[in-house]
Amino acid sequence: MADIAIPYSAVAAKRRREGLTAAALVGPATIFVTFCLLAPLVILFRYSLNEFVPTTKVMVEALTPANYIRFFTDPYYTAILATTVRVAVLVTAVCLLLGFPLAYVVARTQSRFKHLLIISIILPLFVGNAVRAAGWMTIFGTKGAVNATLLWLGLIDAPLQIMFTETAVIIGIIAVNLPFMVLTLQSVIEGIDRAVEEAAFSLGAPPGTMFRRVLWPLALPGIVAGTILTFILAMNAYATPFLLGGPRFKMMAPLVYDQFTKQANWPFGGSIAFILMTVTLLLTVAANLLLQRRAAR
Amino acid sequence: MADLALNGLSKHYGDFYAVRDVSLAIADGEFLVLLGPSGCGKTTTLRMVAGFIEPSAGEVRLGGQDVTLLPPWKRNAGMVFQSYALFPHMTVAQNVAFGLEMRKLGRVDIDQRVEETLALVRLDGFGGRLPRQLSGGQQQRVALARALAIRPDVLLLDEPLSNLDAKLRQEVRIEIRELQRQLGLTTVMVTHDQEEALTMADRLVVMNEGAVRQVGTQRDLYERPADRFVAGFVGRTTFLGGTVKAPGRFRSDGGLALACTGGRPGRAVLSLRPERAMVGRAALSGLDNSLPGTVEFVSYLGALIDIHVRLSPKDRLVVQIANRDGGFTPEVGQPVHVGWPASAGQIFNE
Missing domain, CATH: 3.40.50.300 (P-loop containing nucleotide triphosphate hydrolases)
Structure with missing residues (x-):
């Protein structure tokens, strides 16, 4: 038994060392997430169940769903939620529609300038939201280039209101989110053997059929990842709706911030934050179940 | 179909x-x-x-x-x-x-x-x-x-x-x-x-x-x-560079005078499949070409044996022989004679 015991303990020591290495690799990120994300969320959720006294602006310890009930019973707030979902869905759909062909071309190109193509896709992310919004004011503003040109051509009599509308916000979020969609799709499409597409062609499938039966199902993991990423980013967009939507256009993320800073209503702000998170999560899960079920058919 | x-x-x-x-x-x-x-x-x-x-x-x-x-x-x-x-x-x-x-x-x-x-x-x-x-x-x-x-x-x-x-x-x-x-x-x-x-x-x-x-x-x-x-790509062959002096007469770069079939006078290569040549201890009679040389390399392939023979400072030939009982298998450094009929080689003018 002794001659077995020695190698066994050696193995156990090795296992322990490997365990320690794994802990060292995973540890820092885990600690960071726990303290900087999980803990605040737990505290915030607890706050969202508290009461708020508007006159004195004081939070009173309680255990009440009042804040959630207030949100869902006031049409002002449900309308903001509806706007947010509508904008996010539209943005995601347009990103997928515009992103797929672009991602396909980038993934399949044999060009020496492929890396330049990829850089030009990421380029919009180099420009911050504030800079972008300022730039767009010069184009889309009432005295901007677009309106000036249209007026000069006599196509319109009065300047079009493009800035500070939902359209401006949608265009703005698309510009930010498109690179994420394209890069996610591109990496997945690159992993699909070009010969598989050719095989479908040679078996008699025209391009549309090939796309539906072969390319789409094989790219589905990328499509799912890309839509999740884009949708979550759009649901939680803060800077773009704030800067391009103007004072009257409201989405959920700016509303949360507003409740915390301007109204100092932490319980209500917390409950809005949790509603936003839950709705995002539920819609993401539902959309993906739908996508995958359709693919399975 | x-x-x-x-x-x-x-x-x-x-x-x-x-x-x-x-x-x-x-x-x-x-x-x-x-x-x-x-x-x-x-x-x-x-x-x-x-x-x-x-x-x-x-x-x-x-x-x-x-x-x-x-x-x-x-x-x-x-x-x-x-x-x-x-x-x-x-x-x-x-x-x-x-x-x-x-x-x-x-x-x-x-x-x-x-x-x-x-x-x-x-x-x-x-x-x-x-x-x-x-x-x-x-x-x-x-x-x-x-x-x-x-x-x-x-x-x-x-x-x-x-x-x-x-x-x-x-x-x-x-x-x-x-x-x-x-x-x-x-x-x-x-x-x-x-x-x-x-x-x-x-x-x-x-x-x-x-x-x-x-x-x-x-x-x-x-x-x-x-x-x-095509000669080089399909099957194996040895190329000897040289000149066709007259149809049927080839002179290698190493100065060997060889009998061949056809060819136009001028620069050319002689292509010889390894299995078409023979190797022996003494001069090979009855063949159009029989030349002395030294074995430089032997490659044992099982059923077949490749023998690389130096014929002149510029000419080296590969001869492939079957691995038979009692057959002559030369060793590296051994002097041998290599021979082949004129019809075995092929001339490609350049």
Whole structure:
């Protein structure tokens, strides 16, 4: 038994060392997430169940769903939620529609300038939201280039209101989110053997059929990842709706911030934050179940 | 099945000709192999037949019909890809059924045809598996079944065996060939492996630098290569550089006077297959050429032995002898005599 015991303990020591290495690799990120994300969320959720006294602006310890009930019973707030979902869905759909062909071309190109193509896709992310919004004011503003040109051509009599509308916000979020969609799709499409597409062609499938039966199902993991990423980013967009939507256009993320800073209503702000998170999560899960079920058919 | 004709087919990208003026006629039921080194244009030619590449000039006729400008999905060509290109998200049966669904066959007909075709490639019972659950050899057979199921006018094979291990490759070669004969399939295969080409083809096309160098049977290519490239590419040979003094008289760069057949006076190379020369202890009588030399290298191949003999400071010859009982097997450093009849060598003028 002794001659077995020695190698066994050696193995156990090795296992322990490997365990320690794994802990060292995973540890820092885990600690960071726990303290900087999980803990605040737990505290915030607890706050969202508290009461708020508007006159004195004081939070009173309680255990009440009042804040959630207030949100869902006031049409002002449900309308903001509806706007947010509508904008996010539209943005995601347009990103997928515009992103797929672009991602396909980038993934399949044999060009020496492929890396330049990829850089030009990421380029919009180099420009911050504030800079972008300022730039767009010069184009889309009432005295901007677009309106000036249209007026000069006599196509319109009065300047079009493009800035500070939902359209401006949608265009703005698309510009930010498109690179994420394209890069996610591109990496997945690159992993699909070009010969598989050719095989479908040679078996008699025209391009549309090939796309539906072969390319789409094989790219589905990328499509799912890309839509999740884009949708979550759009649901939680803060800077773009704030800067391009103007004072009257409201989405959920700016509303949360507003409740915390301007109204100092932490319980209500917390409950809005949790509603936003839950709705995002539920819609993401539902959309993906739908996508995958359709693919399975 | 149908016959296939390529007339003056070319493909160039700017100034670079990938394929230059290729004309071939492939008879109904014939197995033609395009053979050549990588980059010789054989794959481009095959892809033009499949419809993946549009030719710059020339035409492709399949069963008498001009298909040059038809997209691949309107040609009835079954293709087996080097990577097999199976649809990874579909089962074996769904892969094989794909082409039949595109042809709008009924469900019952499709199921029956899928079953028949899978039986043909000995994969009965594998219909429900996914491609990744199969071995390389089985995946290769699924790829073949998928191409055969559509009853193609022509079967196109793009290096179909290059991803199999050596032993399996030998078996699959014979399987594909037997299936092709049995079904009477007009087949074009691309390969860079000359042994594969020689064992499978009815006729071979040797290509280099985008052009056809020679078309013929195995024997044609080996015994009567059209040029120096074909002689070097098909089988092994030793080239001796030199000059043809007069038809039948060759003088090597090392100063050896050799008897040969034909040749125009001027710079040339003499090509000699290793197994056509003999080696002995003393001068070899009855042969047109018999020369003394020294053994520099011996390579033992089992059934055969290669002997590299130095004939002059500039001339070295490889002689291949059979490994027989009691045969003469020289050793490195040993003086020997090498001989061959004039008709064994071939002259290529430069």
